[in-house]
Amino acid sequence: MTEGGPDPSPAGYPGHGPRSRRPLHEEAADRLRDMIVEGELAPGERIREQAVCDQLGLSRTPLREAMKVLAAEGLVILQPNRGAMVSDPGPVDIADTFKVIGALEGLAGELACKRVKENEIAEIRVLHYQMALHHTRGELREYFRLNQRIHETLVELSGNNVLIETHRQLGGRIRRQRFAANRSGGRWEQAMQEHEQMLEALAARDGKRLAEVLRLHLDNKLTAAERVDRDAGMPLGVLAD
């Protein structure tokens, strides 16, 4: 076992050469998540094991194991004897997911206010103003990235690992819609205001208020997305946070 040797190919290596410490099924799961989120594997699409194995350069066993992981996360649906299919959540599933994420972020807001430190509030503030700067410049993609980061950081501030993990997984289910359509639904101004309110509540360590704003914020995001869907016949996925 060569300890210091460079790993020539982390995700795929010929025969039985040196292996990285991380199991292949985890690598495969990560790769597949990316492929799903970035649309390389489309909603409803059948995932053909051998094709993906060829692409990723690994055998079917770790890939099948990775599929079980992704199925547990709700990103793929396993159909016995037919293989896996990229899940294609309809409006109801997406709405359900938003509702649950709203409740989780509400709880995160409460817990965060009980334990947040000044430097952590400052960190959120920096993210917030970076996001606002992108807003003034009309840079939606960067705005969006910072926006996501703020939500994630708020949940992390809860200090509740089960909450962080659950939020991460559920977030993964709707990440595809967010990524695929970086387009404003006409809600950008309202979202900015809501984020202002979030920052104020956090700075004041007003847990109840922050929870309320977060839940409302998620509800409004869903409502706006549903409206865009209805008005434009577009798939529910055009979101502005």
Added chain:
Amino acid sequence: MTEGGPDPSPAGYPGHGPRSRRPLHEEAADRLRDMIVEGELAPGERIREQAVCDQLGLSRTPLREAMKVLAAEGLVILQPNRGAMVSDPGPVDIADTFKVIGALEGLAGELACKRVKENEIAEIRVLHYQMALHHTRGELREYFRLNQRIHETLVELSGNNVLIETHRQLGGRIRRQRFAANRSGGRWEQAMQEHEQMLEALAARDGKRLAEVLRLHLDNKLTAAERVDRDAGMPLGVLAD
């Protein structure tokens, strides 16, 4: 492929005989869940694949796939090159889980009140009075079973599948503690009162109130368990709902 023939052994069959429609990895995952919940596989215990395969009568491949499912649910922890270990949540993990379940049940309560029908309220009422009867008789095990059923039914009444699924998975993480210690922590009377309040709020379709009671109920359950833990040096798991 014999269509009508009886399946001689659903979970295990010799060679490549007829097979049931349900994949083996799912059967294996169910069996393992039971083994973990019922203590046959103890917290912290290493799960030796071949031993379990011998016991369940199947090969390692579906078992490994089942392990990935259980790891995603948090019931086992995968350690590269060392295999899987039954997860052993400490007091912090358990508390975190209760917190999140409380938020989920709170949301379920709100959603349920928006859509519940009279016959569904009647169903909960039946469960409630059955539970109360067991309470008067001091039959903790039966009381406990009905109690769980009420919580599950309330979440189902939300009509939110993501919520139902998330609640089910998180519930599975602490089910072991509940099952392992059917013992009152001195909270039985209080729990009964809280359940009365739940039923009243549901019957009145007072979503806010029901959410409040449910969250408080989960908090009180956790607090009581923590107190028992501290007072008696017992593991956090002695719960009365």
Added chain:
DNA sequence: CTCCCTAAAATTGTATGCAAAAATTATGAA
């Protein structure tokens, strides 16, 4: 007795093979 080292045994991660099921293509009849 304890600790360390070595060898053997056990276990794990992955690749491959095989049977069954599903999907696709080809053929024949109306």
Added chain:
DNA sequence: TTCATAATTTTTGCATACAATTTTAGGGAG
């Protein structure tokens, strides 16, 4: 041309084999 059926190909689920890693057991030294 369309439709149904048969044949062929592809894909999936699972078992098994093999290499790598970890664990266990035994012996020797202090």
